[in-house]
Structures are given as structure tokens and as C-alpha cells.
Amino acid sequence: MILVCLSILIVFVLLYYHLVYSPLTLWRRAGVAQKSVLHNFINSWFLFVKGQSVVDLIKGFYDEFPGVRYSGTYQFNSPILVIRDPVLIKKIVIKDFEHFVDRRTYIPEDADPMFGKSLFSLRGDKWRNMRSTLSPAFTSSKMKSMFVLMKECSKNFVKFFSEKNQEITEVQFKDISTRFCADVIATVAYGISVNSLENPENEFYIRGKSSTNFGTFSKMIKFIGNLAAPKLYKLLDVKLADKDEREFFTNLIEETIRAREEGITRPDVIQLLVDTRKGLKIHEDDTTEDTGFATVQEDKRAKGIAIENLTNEDITAQAFIFFFAGFESVSTLVCIMAHELATNPDIQDKLRSEIIKVGGSDLTYDVLVGMKYMDMVVSETLRKWPAQAGFERICTKPYEIAPVHPNEKMVKLEKGAVVIFPTVGIHRDPEYFPDPDRFDPERFNDANKHNIVPCSYTPFGGGPRGCIASRMAILETKILFYYLLSSFELVPVEKTCIPLTMAKNALLISVEGGCWLGLKKISST
Known part of the structure; x- marks a missing residue:
């Protein structure tokens, strides 16, 4: 009996060492600051039941080890290096970009092409070539041509509430901002017109909302499963998007492609992809003024060869991820900006x-x-509320981080190592942005914005792989608020949550409860 118990104990110790202790002490052995084995085990495996928002999670990574340039953490048993220093961030994502070209593949291309073939997921030359194919759709000059389409959506949005016979209309701002973003994406990417306020149950909005909702248990399990056991999920043919969602977007895009090939033209993303497939050269005009300070600048190292043999599946993947990214992140930006203006009336005025x-x-x-x-x-x-709470890169070539401070050692990253950049943590660090919890637009006036430390401000990611659609996100937000504030004052109401509370267990920055505000009509007299 003693021998049996001893054998079980030995097996348990060996399993613990190889499956838990050894993988979860990698950074400590490399001389990198990290939390205890127990902390990292709980943080990795019980992340989605801890009741923590993505803002708190990423900021927590940043705040764990003040004063260091980098620290170590883990996702399941995979080591992740957290880069805290803007100088090092700039070196990794810009200067040494060739060592960090890729993101992690959350959804393999052959497992779910709608996600796996999108620009977000592609790697290496496939990514470069698709980025070069899509880039002409997101230049400042293309934004200028799409401006009229976005403006029409903004006018429809304001008109809907202007026609209500109420002095103050209480609205759930996250809901109405997602409807606005759906309308913009429908017209500038898919070439169709919808009005999701007038027609709240239109299929484009309903399917889009469903496909981007990662708060459901089933979507969460699919996402975590693809991270933890991608081969098993591929074998089981588990796709992130539900069947009806995939069929809806696939049919919609294929119908749009057929219409474009028959001669209908519009200044949108699908038109660009169809024209590229025909071998038409897209003229880029770099003389148009950019949409804003936060815009990600295109980098020549992202250039590849424009793809002319695009399949319908390729076009569907790009059009779908465009909806996926723009629907949630831009609507959150609109919602939060409305809340900040309502609770800072002097800034709104x-x-x-x-x-x-x-x-x-x-x-x-x-x-x-x-x-x-x-x-x-x-x-x-x-x-305060970046489009991405943090962003990441994969080491594509062996890389060394040389020691700078006396207590540092050389850190060697092998191919496949993951590094993350805790954007929201740096944005909330008083070293870079004094009194960081205060909403203060003067940080970005002409006198101050040029003093911002490079790579301490990366709301859309950084380097050649930064968000391709940042111009569009900024532009549609500005247009909406131009018309909205011309007709309404944004005011808090009884259900307004002050300060904002972030949704827990959501994969993206999301407002708990949707953010209730009042639209108070401005007298024309």
C-alpha cells in the first residue's frame, strides 16, 4: 500500500513539474520578473470566471512590476512577454519589425476561412500581399470619397431622434451606436443601404450583432478552445461563426460581387477587391489631409504584391472581418465619447x-x-479608452533584448514567442499622461501633442501591422458628433453610470449596461 501511494505521489510530482511548474517558471529562469506559479496558473486557466474586464486585465499586466521594461506572464502554459517600455515597444514593432511580422493565429485558415483568411489572421507574405491589396481602400483620399456615404448615415441618425416629440430622449447609447456603425459598414463596405434605427430588426444588423457578440457562452468556449486545443477543434470542425451567420454574409457578399462584375460601381471595399481581381490598377493620392492625430500611418515594410487572383472566399473574409472589427470597436468609441462629453459639459460646450x-x-x-x-x-x-486594450506580435525570427539596466539579463526570444504591448496600461501611466483618469483633450493641443513619448500612444496598435481602418474609425466618429452636437446636448440621466463600468469577461473593451444618456434638443431660437 505504501508503495502504491509513493508511486502515485511520484507520478503526481512529475506531472506537476512538467505540466505546471516547469512551463510556468520559464521567465523566472530567464531572469525576467514574473508572479508566482500559483498566480499564473489561476490567471491563465480561470481568466474568464474571475469577473475581470479586459481593461483591468491588461492594465493589471502593466501594473504588476512598476519600473521594469518588461515582465513575464502566461496564457495557459504558453509564456508571454509583456513589453512596458515605449522605447522598447518602438524598437520591436517598428525598427525590428521583420522579427515580429505576425500575430498569433487564433482561428486557422483551413479551420474557419471566414476568420482565418482575413487580413487580421494572415501571416508573412500572405499578410503583406493582402495588406497591399486592401491599403488603397483606406487612404485619406478614399476616406474623402466615402465621406458622403458616412455623412448620409450620420444625418439619418440625427434625423431619427430629431423627429421625436421629446425634450430629452433617453437612449442606450451602445445600442444606437452599433446601429449607426452597422449602417456605415453596410454602405461603405457592402454597398447596401440600411437604416437600423428606422428598421431595427433588419437582417444585416441582427446577423452582424450576433456574429460579433463574444459574450455568449458558446462563442467564448469556441474562442478559448481554438486557443487551447486548435488541432482538436479543427478535427471537430468547430467554427467561430455560426452556420447561419456564415451563410448570410457569404451569400450577401457573393450577390454584391455579381452586381459589381455586371457593371454597378460604388466607392467601397468590395469594389476595390473586385477591381483588383480584374487587374485594374488603383491610384493612390497621398495629398489629402489625414483624418486625425491617432491615425496609424502606413509603412512601406507592409508592402507586398497586390493579389489579382482573389477568390470569392478571400473577398468574403476581408469584408467580414471589416464588419467584425468596425462594428464593435467603433461603436464602443462612439458610445464612450458620448459618455465623456455628457459628464464633462465644459468640454462638450x-x-x-x-x-x-x-x-x-x-x-x-x-x-x-x-x-x-x-x-x-x-x-x-x-x-483613455483605446480601440485595442493591448496588442501582440509573434516572434518570427530569433530575437535578443539586450540588457540596459544593471539588474537585467539578455532575454532571448525564440521563433514563435509571444509579446504583448499593454496599451491601456501605458495610456493610464502618469509618467506619460499626468492625472491619467481625467478626461483632458488639451493633452493633444498643438503645444502638447508633439511632446508625447513615441509609442506611448498607440490606440490602434503600432508599426506596419497597426489597424488598417483607423482613418475610417476616426472619420465616421467625427462626422457623427458634428451632426449630433449641432442638434442635441448630451446629458446624464438617472440610469447613467458614473464612472463608466467596463463589461467583465468580454474579449474587447465593452461598456457594462450599454451606457444610458439623454439627448436634449437644442433650441433653434
């Missing part, structure tokens, strides 16, 4: 004064992007 000052018979692209205070407000919203 100053922005409205600028709108009145530049307002004419009709808004133009050049007038909008020339509004300095509007850009300051959007930039500060993205500082």
Missing part, C-alpha cells in the same frame, strides 16, 4: 462652439479634418 464656428450650409471633408478641438476630443477618448 467647447466642442459645440467649434462646430458652430465652422458650420456652414453643408459639412465638407476638409472642414471636418481641420477641426482641431474635435480631433483633440477624439484623441483623448482613444487615450
Whole structure:
């Protein structure tokens, strides 16, 4: 009996050592600061039952070891290096980009092409070539051509609430902002017109909302499963998007492609992809003024060869991920900016004064992007609440981080190592942004914005792999608030949560309860 118990104990100790202790002490052995084995085990395996928002999670990574340039953590048994120092971030994501070209593959291409073939998931030359194919759709000049389409959606949005016979209309702002973003994406990416406020149950909005909702248990399990056991999920043919969602978007995009090939043209993303497949050269005009300070600048190292043999599946993947990214992140930006303006009425009044000052018979692209205070407000919203709480890269070539401080050792990263950049932590660090919890657009005035430490402000990621659609996100937000603040004052109501509470167990930054605000009509007299 003693021998049996001893054997069981030995087996248990060996399993613990190889499956828990050894993988979860890698950083400690490499001389990198990390939390205890127990902390990392709990943090990895019980992440989604701990009741923690993604903002708290990423900021927690950043705050664990103040003063160090990097620290170690784990996702399940996989080591992750957290890069805290903006100088080192700049070196990794820009100067040494060739060592960190890729992101992790959350959904393999052959397991779920709708996600796996998208620009977000592609790697190496496949990513470069697709980025080069899509980039012309997101230049400033293309934004200028899409401006009219976005403006129409904004006018429809404001008109809907203006026609209500109420002095103050209480709205769940997350809900109405997702409807606005769905309408914008429908027209600028898919070439269709919907009005999701007038027609709240339209299929485009309903399917889109369902496909981007990662708060459901089934979607969460699918996402975690693809991270923890990708081969098993591939074998079981488990796809992230539900069957009806995949069929809806696939059929919609294929119908749109057929219409474009028959001669219908629109200044949108699908048109660009269809024209590229036909071998048409897309002219890029770099003379148009950019949409804002927070815009990700295109980098020549992201350049590849534009793909002319695009399949319908390729086009579907790009159009779907465009919806997936724009629907949730931009609607959250709109929702949070509305809340910040409602709870900071002096800032709202100053922005409205600028709108009145530049307002004419009709808004133009050049007038909008020339509004300095509007850009300051959007930039500060993205500082407190970045589009990405953090971003990551995969080491594609062996890389060494040389010691700088006396207590540092050489850190060697092998191919496949994961590094993350805790954006929200750096954005909330008083060393870079004093009094970080205060909403202060003056951080981004002409005198201050050029003093911002490079790579301490990365709301859309950084380097050649930064968000390709940052211009569009900024532009549609500015257009909406131009028209919204011309007709309404944003005010707190009884159900307004002050301060904002972030949703727990959500994969992206999301507001708990959806953010209730009041739209108070501005008297025309």
C-alpha cells in the first residue's frame, strides 16, 4: 500500500513539474520578473470566471512590476512577454519589425476561412500581399470619397431622434451606436443601404450583432478552445461563426460581387477587391489631409504584391472581418465619447462652439479634418479608452533584448514567442499622461501633442501591422458628433453610470449596461 501511494505521489510530482511548474517558471529562469506559479496558473486557466474586464486585465499586466521594461506572464502554459517600455515597444514593432511580422493565429485558415483568411489572421507574405491589396481602400483620399456615404448615415441618425416629440430622449447609447456603425459598414463596405434605427430588426444588423457578440457562452468556449486545443477543434470542425451567420454574409457578399462584375460601381471595399481581381490598377493620392492625430500611418515594410487572383472566399473574409472589427470597436468609441462629453459639459460646450464656428450650409471633408478641438476630443477618448486594450506580435525570427539596466539579463526570444504591448496600461501611466483618469483633450493641443513619448500612444496598435481602418474609425466618429452636437446636448440621466463600468469577461473593451444618456434638443431660437 505504501508503495502504491509513493508511486502515485511520484507520478503526481512529475506531472506537476512538467505540466505546471516547469512551463510556468520559464521567465523566472530567464531572469525576467514574473508572479508566482500559483498566480499564473489561476490567471491563465480561470481568466474568464474571475469577473475581470479586459481593461483591468491588461492594465493589471502593466501594473504588476512598476519600473521594469518588461515582465513575464502566461496564457495557459504558453509564456508571454509583456513589453512596458515605449522605447522598447518602438524598437520591436517598428525598427525590428521583420522579427515580429505576425500575430498569433487564433482561428486557422483551413479551420474557419471566414476568420482565418482575413487580413487580421494572415501571416508573412500572405499578410503583406493582402495588406497591399486592401491599403488603397483606406487612404485619406478614399476616406474623402466615402465621406458622403458616412455623412448620409450620420444625418439619418440625427434625423431619427430629431423627429421625436421629446425634450430629452433617453437612449442606450451602445445600442444606437452599433446601429449607426452597422449602417456605415453596410454602405461603405457592402454597398447596401440600411437604416437600423428606422428598421431595427433588419437582417444585416441582427446577423452582424450576433456574429460579433463574444459574450455568449458558446462563442467564448469556441474562442478559448481554438486557443487551447486548435488541432482538436479543427478535427471537430468547430467554427467561430455560426452556420447561419456564415451563410448570410457569404451569400450577401457573393450577390454584391455579381452586381459589381455586371457593371454597378460604388466607392467601397468590395469594389476595390473586385477591381483588383480584374487587374485594374488603383491610384493612390497621398495629398489629402489625414483624418486625425491617432491615425496609424502606413509603412512601406507592409508592402507586398497586390493579389489579382482573389477568390470569392478571400473577398468574403476581408469584408467580414471589416464588419467584425468596425462594428464593435467603433461603436464602443462612439458610445464612450458620448459618455465623456455628457459628464464633462465644459468640454462638450467647447466642442459645440467649434462646430458652430465652422458650420456652414453643408459639412465638407476638409472642414471636418481641420477641426482641431474635435480631433483633440477624439484623441483623448482613444487615450483613455483605446480601440485595442493591448496588442501582440509573434516572434518570427530569433530575437535578443539586450540588457540596459544593471539588474537585467539578455532575454532571448525564440521563433514563435509571444509579446504583448499593454496599451491601456501605458495610456493610464502618469509618467506619460499626468492625472491619467481625467478626461483632458488639451493633452493633444498643438503645444502638447508633439511632446508625447513615441509609442506611448498607440490606440490602434503600432508599426506596419497597426489597424488598417483607423482613418475610417476616426472619420465616421467625427462626422457623427458634428451632426449630433449641432442638434442635441448630451446629458446624464438617472440610469447613467458614473464612472463608466467596463463589461467583465468580454474579449474587447465593452461598456457594462450599454451606457444610458439623454439627448436634449437644442433650441433653434
